[in-house]
Amino acid sequence: MATKQTQQEMEEHLGQVPSWMEHLAEPASDHSWGIFRDLGLGETNLSKREKALVEVSAAAAMQCPYCTYFHKEEARLAEVSEDELEETINLAGVTRYFSTILHGNEVDHDEFVAETDEIVEYIEEQEAPTADD
The missing domain is CATH 1.20.1290.10 (AhpD-like)
Structure with missing residues (x-):
């Protein structure tokens, strides 16, 4: 599961920590959220x-x-x-x-x-x- 800090970020952006995040391997959970956050939700060229x-x-x-x-x-x-x-x-x-x-x-x-x-x-x-x- 993601770290407490990452869980807080998810709650701020999504209103909750999606249950499917529990299925991400521990070393990848924070990183996976970062990719989703930065590319999907962040300011980019698109x-x-x-x-x-x-x-x-x-x-x-x-x-x-x-x-x-x-x-x-x-x-x-x-x-x-x-x-x-x-x-x-x-x-x-x-x-x-x-x-x-x-x-x-x-x-x-x-x-x-x-x-x-x-x-x-x-x-x-x-x-x-x-x-x-």
């Missing part, structure tokens, strides 16, 4: 809204009902709409789908990178302002 969308996507792709529930609720607190949640989860599914195809068919990574770079270059050219703009 907004709370952006973090919630990333976390919901990852949870859905991993098919973790615990994480999916937690991060959907977190997203709702960050004022993510139900339509946005649905789209986020659909995007996670699409990414997982194509990842399965790429990995299962053992697509050559170097060729994939080269093609992606060409696609990005093409799109940038298409979106670049013209002299007429």
